Amino acid sequence: MPKIAEILSDDYEGKEVEIKGWIYRTRSSGSLVFVVVRDSTGVVQVTVNKDDVPEKDFSDAEKALIESSVIAKGTVAKDERAPGGYEIRASGFNVVGFADKYPITKDQSTELLLDQRHLWIRSRKMTNVLKIRSTVFGAIHDYFRNNGYWEVQAPILTPSMVEGGSTLFKVDYYDKEIYLAQSWQLYAEAMVMALEKIYCIAPSFRAEKFRTTRHLTEYWHAEMEIAWEGMDECIKEGEKLISHICQTVAERNLPELEALKRDPEYLKSQVPPFPRMKYDEAIEMLQKKGMNVDWGKDLRTLEERALMGDFNKPLIVTHYPKEIMAFYKPRDPENPDVALCFDFIAPEIGDEIIGGSERDADIKEIIKSLEREGEDISRYDWYLDSRRFGSVQHSGFGMGIERVVQWICGLEHIRDAIPFPRTVARYYP
């Protein structure tokens, strides 16, 4: 049996069809009931005429509220009065499951939609986004698998940190305190010595207390690590990955992009090289714009957005000050004040979608940095072995998948890029 999207064409005009779906809108007008039915592909109007269906079918059609599940049989007719231009004139209308009064109505608040998230994911907006999200995940796998990477997983329950202790979720592990992973990176640095080119898609957890339109406490992280390569090669991989994702979505999600009012040409234009600047240049540029920024501090959201200016591709900022960077980012041999690291800042949302670096090969530097951050070195001993047993140059990056989906879909808030968002204030449903 055809899905609803297929029915909306001349091919089916005059044909008998059966559709399965859920009531999207319903109106009754005497002995005629108009039921708009949705399935995962679209919506179509079904007209139920009292004279054309069994009596029970008609009274059920009159009674059934929004989101009742139904199976309708009938003939497809072209009719300008129907939304979408086609409708099904019912010969049978079977209500599979009567719905309670639907809590989501015309008047909606953000909070209501979040409380009713399990129902709101049925909405057109959410299903469009979720379809694009699915393409994005698939495109990430395609890219890495087609380019010689092995997919390999790291534990979620971990004894050590990557990005700082205050942002760790603590877990009671048989009366011992361990943490939810913030990144697979430390394990990746061990595994890359075995498999050389690796990647992973996994959830990462950050217990940051920040409420913004671009933070989740649980988000999906696509990470890669390559041996024998430095920062430049890593950046190129990031550009190619982003480009591949955009091309794939532009190819496969035209109806969804249209519904979200996103131009596929914009996605197609996302091809390497992306604009690049060093942190030094960024600071200079910001100062010229009259912003009060000093060398040595991380760029804030405000500044990242100011930098984006008129760029319509991600902006790559490199060589941030070493002092403010995580312990595994190495000093630039040509300028010891800065690290061999980079961020991709997305246009429009003006926010980091990729962060990466070369990894420090100097075990003494790593230990020094960890000590400065007040870490217990013994918890990192296994990690330091990657430097003790045949260390080689290696690099990697992490991409926040929801931020990419947010950018591609043009979403105001990152929480709509994931079906059940977890933020500081929300863990239900």
Place this chain on the structure above:
RNA sequence: UCCGGUGUAGCUCAGAGGUAGAGCGCUUGACUGUUAAUCAAGAUGUCGCUGGUUCGAUCCCAGCCGCCGGAGCCA
């Protein structure tokens, strides 16, 4: 954590020191072309919580809590 806003019917909101309102939704009825229709009738409340002022507080005051937006941090 800081700054700003907000909390009243199922939902979106208005309201005033004297025991509560609209629209939508829901129920009932009418309607054979509706477009989250229209018309008529009906049901629906811990006015966020605690305390204070007052003859009387949902309204004024204090504290607390929830939520929303922004900032810091980061992907």
